[in-house]
Amino acid sequence: MKFIDLKKENCPVDYALAIIEMEIESAKLDGTVAIKVLHGYGSHGRGGAILIKLRKQLEVWKRNKFIKDYFGGDKWNLFNSVTMEILQKDKTIYRDCDINNANPGITIIYVQ
Numbered sequence: 001m002k003f004i005d006l007k008k009e010n011c012p013v014d015y016a017l018a019i020i021e022m023e024i025e026s027a028k029l030d031g032t033v034a035i036k037v038l039h040g041y042g043s044h045g046r047g048g049a050i051l052i053k054l055r056k057q058l059e060v061w062k063r064n065k066f067i068k069d070y071f072g073g074d075k076w077n078l079f080n081s082v083t084m085e086i087l088q089k090d091k092t093i094y095r096d097c098d099i100n101n102a103n104p105g106i107t108i109i110y111v112q
Contacts (some may be wrong), residue, residue: 001093002027002035006050007105016050017057020109024067027111033090035109036098054107069110073103086110 004023006016016039023035039050058070069082076083077100086108087093098106 001090001096002032004035004037006037006039008038013049013053017053020054020057024061024109024111032111034086034093034111036096037107037109038105039107041105051105051107058107058109067109067111071108071110073098073101073106073108076101076103076106076108082110083108 002023004020006019011019020035020037026032027035037054039054040048041051055070055072058067061067062069071080071082076096076098078084078087083099093099
C-alpha cells in the first residue's frame with residue numbers, strides 16, 4: 001500500500017489532487033492495490049478543504065472507472081467487505097496502524 005502524507009506536505013488543494021492522481025497512475029503501473037492518504041480532518045471538525053475536494057474528485061474517478069473504490073478511515077476495519085477485499089489482494093496491509101482505528105483524517109483509495 002502506498003502512503004501519501006498531505007498534512008506533512010502542507011500543499012494547496014489543487015496540488016494535492018494532482019499528487020494523488022499521479023500516485024494512482026503509478027500504483028496502477030506497479031500493481032499497488034491501495035493508497036492511504038493522510039489529509040487530516042480540518043481544524044473545525046467538519047473536514048478540511050483537501051478532504052472535501054478529494055472525496056468529490058474520488059467520486060468522479062470511481063464513476064469513470066479510474067479507481068475501483070474509496071472510503072474514509074472510519075470504514076477502514078476488518079468488518080468492512082471492501083477492506084477485506086483489499087487485504088486479500090495484499091496481506092502486508094494487515095500491519096497498517098490505522099486499521100480498526102476509525103481515523104477520519106485518512107482516505108483509502110482502492111486502485112485495483
